[in-house]
Amino acid sequence: MIDFSDIDGVIFDLDGTLVESDLNFHNIREKLGCPKEVDILTFVEDIQDDTQKEAAAAFIVEQELADAHGARWLTKGKALVEDSQAQGVPMAIVTRNSRSATAIKIETNQIPITTVITREDAPAKPDPTALLKIAANWGLHPSRCLYVGDFDYDRIAAERAGMQFLLV
Structure with missing residues (x-):
């Protein structure tokens, strides 16, 4: 090969x-309010409010962990x-x-x-x-x-x- x-x-x-991987990026974007044309990780990194940034990052990890068990x-x-x-x-x-x-x-x-x-x-x-x-x-x-x-x-x-x- x-x-x-x-x-x-x-x-x-x-x-x-x-x-x-069954990560649903559409749902993740929707939950975070991330526009389609913006990278999700960049979007989270650019959040100014620390509490919101931490919550968004935690949500992404939560989705990844749920996906990981079925991969x-x-x-x-x-x-x-x-x-x-x-x-x-x-x-x-x-x-x-x-x-x-x-x-x-x-x-x-x-x-x-x-x-x-x-x-x-x-x-x-x-x-x-x-x-x-x-x-x-x-x-x-x-x-x-x-x-x-x-x-x-x-x-x-x-x-x-x-x-x-x-x-x-």
Whole structure:
């Protein structure tokens, strides 16, 4: 599935790439009053009132945790991880999810990836910081890394990091 001739490390998105997700972003936006054209995490970050900001952030985590318990491997995602394992390349996950929801999804599905960066660890995608941090930790030039994702933010982050990208 992946041509590893010019890839020395693989980074995966989580939701929609490795595991299924039933997060209802329309309902989350509606509850928060977030316009469709505005990124949800940016919207929450920009809330001026600390009490409202904390409530909005807690609501998002609550939705993520509810979704996390039902998340199961996606067939293609599992195959890509197994393919990467067989090649012996390092693997990581970069997700916009909360750390707590991510941990549940990884543990429940026994995903064999221990290097994980969530939105609490680095700026959220499409910011490339997390991808570049992983490449640096691996001692790899970003162009030798592949980012696998399912959304435009994933593609944009990979492009900004100078990484190869695979849309699933």
